[in-house]
Amino acid sequence: MPKDTFLNLSEEKKKKIINAAKKEFSRVPLEEASIKNIVEEAEIARGSFYQYFESKEDLLKYMLTSCEKKLEEFSKQKLIENRGDIFQVYIDMYDFITKELIKSKDREFYIMIFRNVKASDDNLGVLQNIAIKGPFQETSLINMIDKTNLKVNNDDDLKTIIRMLYIITRKALVSYFIKKDSYNKIRDTYIKMIEYLKYGILK
Amino acid sequence: MPKDTFLNLSEEKKKKIINAAKKEFSRVPLEEASIKNIVEEAEIARGSFYQYFESKEDLLKYMLTSCEKKLEEFSKQKLIENRGDIFQVYIDMYDFITKELIKSKDREFYIMIFRNVKASDDNLGVLQNIAIKGPFQETSLINMIDKTNLKVNNDDDLKTIIRMLYIITRKALVSYFIKKDSYNKIRDTYIKMIEYLKYGILK
DNA sequence: TTGACAAATGACACTGTGTCACATATAATG
DNA sequence: CATTATATGTGACACAGTGTCATTTGTCAA
Numbered sequence: 386m387p388k389d390t391f392l393n394l395s396e397e398k399k400k401k402i403i404n405a406a407k408k409e410f411s412r413v414p415l416e417e418a419s420i421k422n423i424v425e426e427a428e429i430a431r432g433s434f435y436q437y438f439e440s441k442e443d444l445l446k447y448m449l450t451s452c453e454k455k456l457e458e459f460s461k462q463k464l465i466e467n468r469g470d471i472f473q474v475y476i477d478m479y480d481f482i483t484k485e486l487i488k489s490k491d492r493e494f495y496i497m498i499f500r501n502v503k504a505s506d507d508n509l510g511v512l513q514n515i516a517i518k519g520p521f522q523e524t525s526l527i528n529m530i531d532k533t534n535l536k537v538n539n540d541d542d543l544k545t546i547i548r549m550l551y552i553i554t555r556k557a558l559v560s561y562f563i564k565k566d567s568y569n570k571i572r573d574t575y576i577k578m579i580e581y582l583k584y585g586i587l588k
Numbered sequence: 589m590p591k592d593t594f595l596n597l598s599e600e601k602k603k604k605i606i607n608a609a610k611k612e613f614s615r616v617p618l619e620e621a622s623i624k625n626i627v628e629e630a631e632i633a634r635g636s637f638y639q640y641f642e643s644k645e646d647l648l649k650y651m652l653t654s655c656e657k658k659l660e661e662f663s664k665q666k667l668i669e670n671r672g673d674i675f676q677v678y679i680d681m682y683d684f685i686t687k688e689l690i691k692s693k694d695r696e697f698y699i700m701i702f703r704n705v706k707a708s709d710d711n712l713g714v715l716q717n718i719a720i721k722g723p724f725q726e727t728s729l730i731n732m733i734d735k736t737n738l739k740v741n742n743d744d745d746l747k748t749i750i751r752m753l754y755i756i757t758r759k760a761l762v763s764y765f766i767k768k769d770s771y772n773k774i775r776d777t778y779i780k781m782i783e784y785l786k787y788g789i790l791k
Numbered sequence: 792t793t794g795a796c797a798a799a800t801g802a803c804a805c806t807g808t809g810t811c812a813c814a815t816a817t818a819a820t821g
Numbered sequence: 822c823a824t825t826a827t828a829t830g831t832g833a834c835a836c837a838g839t840g841t842c843a844t845t846t847g848t849c850a851a
Contacts (some may be wrong), residue, residue, distance in 0.1 A: 390798065390799095392799080393690060393797095393798095395680065416619040416785060417619075418839090419838065420838080420839075420840090421837080421839085421840095429797060429799085430800045430801060430802095431800080431801070431839090431840085432799065432801065432840090432841080432842085433798080433799055433800070434840095435594060435840065436798065436799070436800095440840090443691070480631055529830060534790050534791065535789055536790070538846080544821050545777065545780055545781060545784075546789055547782060548782065549756055549784065552755060552756065553752055553755065553756065567712075574748065576749060577745065577748055581748075581752065581788075582601055582747065582784065582785070582788070582789055583783065583788055583789055583790050584788040585786055585787040585788030585789075586738055586739060586786055586788075587737050587738065587739070587782075587786050587787060593828080593829065596829090597827095609801090622806090622808095623806065623809090624806085624807060624808085625808080631830095632830085633830060633831045633832060634808090634809085634831080634832070635810080635811085635830065635831050635832065636829080636830055636831070637809095638809065639812075639830075639831095643809090715841095740841065789820075
């Protein structure tokens with residue numbers, strides 16, 4: 386987490402640094418991001434950066450945390466609206482994100498997330514502690530899920546289901562950046578994946 | 589791909605380089621791997637490395653290709669044994685790999701793979717072209733899959749199913765390294781995941 | 792006005808990269 | 822066999838980026 390020296394900075398200066406970081410982290414993933422670029426863009430001295438943050442990991446983690454909270458808030462709201470139907474919540478969530486991307490509203494922000502957010506076990510190197518948590522890793526949200534129709538005997542199974550939903554759907558979205566698929570094609574893909582998970586592949 | 593200068597090397601020297609690379613790539617993922625360590629371990633000059641390979645990506649790619657072929661061979665065999673049942677083939681495949689890991693037979697090799705193999709759209713940086721292909725990306729293997737019970741209307745759906753199987757099951761295995769789960773727990777997880785995909789989560 | 796503390800700075804030592812001119816080995820030729 | 826040609830091996834070098842730290846600058850209370 387950032388040091389007090391950063392938190393005490395004027396809003397303007399903080400914003401400048403955050404924007405520079407957003408630019409760099411949306412350009413390349415963490416491993417390739419350079420502190421040099423960030424300090425040059427933000428027009429601060431190299432030493433200052435280390436006065437504010439432990440490392441670039443620290444900065445990225447800080448930036449992703451705010452997103453984690455947004456996602457959690459969004460999911461909580463949707464769970465209420467959809468009476469605990471986790472499948473529908475996932476569809477709503479991805480609908481929202483893809484639409485945001487298409488509208489290009491803070492596009493850089495979303496690109497940064499997709500470049501750098503890994504499911505918690507995607508990576509075994511430096512990144513392993515920076516993974517953003519899927520929204521349903523919070524107990525409070527898990528408890529809001531309607532379990533009556535799910536074949537779950539225990540909490541482990543529920544977690545497995547949540548992980549499958551998270552991993553599968555995220556993958557579909559990432560492909561947007563790679564293949565530059567159309568919005569409709571992406572949507573078809575994640576809807577189909579969720580259907581498969583719900584009702585199974587075999588007839 | 590490696591240059592001829594490498595391919596023309598004596599088997600002994602090639603092996604020394606491959607082993608040094610295996611050591612480095614199983615220690616850390618590609619991004620953190622250092623050519624310096626590899627050339628020191630293999631006792632070759634820095635310049636020689638660049639005479640053999642374009643880059644460390646090139647070397648890793650080369651090493652993963654051999655594994656890709658093995659996996660393809662294995663899958664073809666299992667598809668015949670299981671009369672095209674792709675679910676069973678995945679179970680057999682992961683049974684085999686986890687057993688290999690537990691027996692510690694060429695453990696370094698498997699660790700290297702899990703550290704560095706990403707599903708083809710996991711990563712948006714340098715790694716995007718190094719992804720190992722899941723065995724069923726080969727048309728010849730796809731054609732061996734028994735489609736009579738699968739709800740597929742077109743090739744895209746089949747590919748989606750294959751991707752889901754691949755992504756989901758691989759994730760379960762990777763957790764072995766992180767959580768150091770027992771063999772039985774890992775097996776339970778990927779069997780359960782495959783069951784969910786087969787028959788659906790909803791009753 | 793001074794002193795004391797917080798914050799900012801950039802030169803510095805360090806690590807690793809990719810290259811290149813040169814050294815050495817191997818093969819081919821008269 | 823000597824000579825030339827070609828392929829392979831080598832490590833010093835320039836470069837890029839990192840994290841540190843002694844020093845400077847800014848701010849505020851006494």
